[in-house]
Amino acid sequence: MSGATADREILEPNPLREGLRIERTPVPATIVIFGASGDLTHRKLIPALYDLAYERLLPAGFTIVGFAHRDYNDESFCEYARDGIEQFSRNPIDTSIWESFSTGIRYVRGDFTVEEDFEKLAKALQSIDEQRGTMGNHLYYLATPPRFYEPIVCGLADNGLESAGDGSAWRRIIVEKPFGHDFASAHELNTIIGNAFEENSVYRIDHYLGKETVRNILAFRFGNGIYEPLWNRHFIDHVQITVAESIGIEDRASYYERSGAIRDMVQNHLMQLFSLTAMEAPVSLDADAVRDEKVKVLNAVRPVRRELVPRSTVRAQYAGGYVNGEQVNGYREEPGVDAESITETYAALKLYVDNWRWSGVPFYLRTGKRLARRITEVAIRFRPVPQRLFESDPTEQTAPNELVLEIQPDEGINLNFKVKVPGPTFELRPVNMVFQYGTAFNIQLPEAYERLLLDAMLGDRTLFIRGDEVEAAWKIVDGIVEGWARQEAHAIPNYESGTWGPSEADLLLAHDGAEWRRP
């Protein structure tokens, strides 16, 4: 199914490869983008593919096939692609590179639910394989609303496009989040996809994992000897993970009304940051070794039972307020949002990991829209010193050491510790030791989608989410959602736009003698 023979052939070393910046380039292949006329394709996928081509990371013969309902042909889709590249690519359009790149752009007009259109696609792919030497290697990208995932996967399978049959080529599928809307639907989706594709051909994408600094959490934790001995319940008081956005829901009301913050951010981005922070060291950086550890820690999360939901979680909705000096509407005033909506735009939760490393250490996770500023960070709050030596120090109890892994907008690492203020008294003051990537490596980083698309073409699944990982994350979230469903609708508090969220979220930590960071 996955082209095992093809993978074996790829793994035979090329004697000229050693010492070069990547171990290999992908074999000639075709990427089929379902939902090719959409925003994701225009803003992210096509520009990322052009950037890969520009950087010499794509093979000769590489072909893009756009598949969508919109009335494009090869030429007009090419123009659409070029427009996306001009606006969103990291690299400038170079005429000769564009001419070479654009010879591999095709468009198949079709409906995701119409059998004949998949037959048309199959014929087009066969022709491309022959003309461009892509040898039957196909990467399918589901850049569509999730309701089309099933008909697309079935359409591919019904036309024999899910497998090369004799194993001479590979077939892979990239699935965009959301992966279901609860455990049951995620499991069903996994089953539907699993009926057509083997798990090692399925690439569930969360673009957060392609970010350099998210990947750096692994490097920071397991490439340095000094932190890992402290990375446990003996030294860590609690962990705070924040994914804050200052924007509102923009034009995504219909999607957001159904998902809310917990499905939009917690189940995926926050759970990824959480599992990378809390996981045990993998035995290697092999895709399954890393993902095994992530699944283990997700499975070790103590379920938030319904009756505990009010004490362990907070949901809220943004009201009007000011962001960046501009007056902004409340959530219920946003276009397309129900005036009685109880969809949460903010979620905070307290999780415990029931294993030896983390027993008794709370993990506080929060995310929200229209918060004070856009920031993503993981903050490790260490335990206070065991004895108060410096009685005059007012910060001794209130400001223990903190290590902050900043993900965005400024990627870096901050360590907060105390020093003596110069002078005759023994007064202590917290100071920050700050490392920012931009001050050490002032180089242009590739976009997350570039990295992830390249990895998918190379067959490297490390930065993609495995099916059991998705289901484990949903199990955690489902308990919370069920608990919320039992609460009265009026139990959803508001928070003023441009603040750090509702006061109820402060109480969540105050009960434990902690407080949220003000990043």
Place this chain on the structure above:
Amino acid sequence: MSSSNLASPRSGIPISGISDALNQEWSELSSDVEQRTGDPPLRANTSTLVVVARAGSDAKDALETVHQLAPAVPSRVLLFILDPDCIIPEATIWAHCTVTPRGRHGACYDVIEITIAPDRIFAVPNIVAVHRLGELPTFVVWWGQAEISSPGFASIAGVADRFIVDSESYDRPLMTMHDYARFLGTAGTSVFGSDLAWARISTWRELIAQSFDPPSARRYAMNIRSVDITYDESQASGAMLLASWLTSRLGLEPANVNDNGSMMELRAATHDSDRRVTLNLNHSHRSGTGIRSVRILARAGSSVARISIFKRDTGTSTARIESPGMPRQERVVHHADAPRQELIAAELMRYTRDKIFEEALSHAAEFYRLLESNA
């Protein structure tokens, strides 16, 4: 990054006063940065870069380049200018922070320029020991030509974790590579070597290697029969390194060299002579263009594959693969000549030994030895 620099050189400093002057410079610069951005500057160093250059155009060129280089790879730069007219060594220091248009500060770095007489070159290791940044790697770039077998060169190498020369800047680049290979072989394992000529051919190596990535092309890699490289004198050592890289990676040994003036024919073979490859280095009369093309012919059984890569003037290359049973594959890729500061920056990102370079250099040295013995 578009930025404005906050910098103010301080000159006429005696060697013993460098640390104090540097502290004072940073103190003043910190205040400036804090005033403009609201935050004190952040310094995150990755390495110490030692540059040695002769007074005159080499030194001017080196100074200009390190100022272009340092913001991209923030480091401490120690620039030693060897000036025969220098009587008393003295230093000029720059502390720099770039400030972005958003009012945030970016990279901070400092440059310490020290002018000394050439006969004081043996004082350099001690100055470096005082001012290098802790346990971070120390890179040494020798700007322009140096007598590689001289004791002065060896003493500078002693401070380096990684030593970088540019064999293309020498009058006799092939001989330089031969001497450099011998130097690295005797300098011990603690010094890793590199050559900007090697950095210049990285895209060529990548494009050639990529041609053999597809499974259908893989079998041709170990069946290469002939290679034609067209180049001009501005990249003579690059062309030799490219050929030598191929022979070393393909498990061949240098066997013979003939130079007829317009073409150098290199022959290489396996120990048992089971496989033989001819590599022709064709001199191009277009000057200043570097390597222009690489053509490879491989034969596996009765199947013949042809790989051609042509560099265009527009900063791109066309890479073509023709093999039986496959449609001709051709693509155009970005292939611009990187300026020297980018080549050095790329070298500063690598802290480990470049075994592949050392093997290629060793083959290049052997080809040179064969050439000399045939002459």
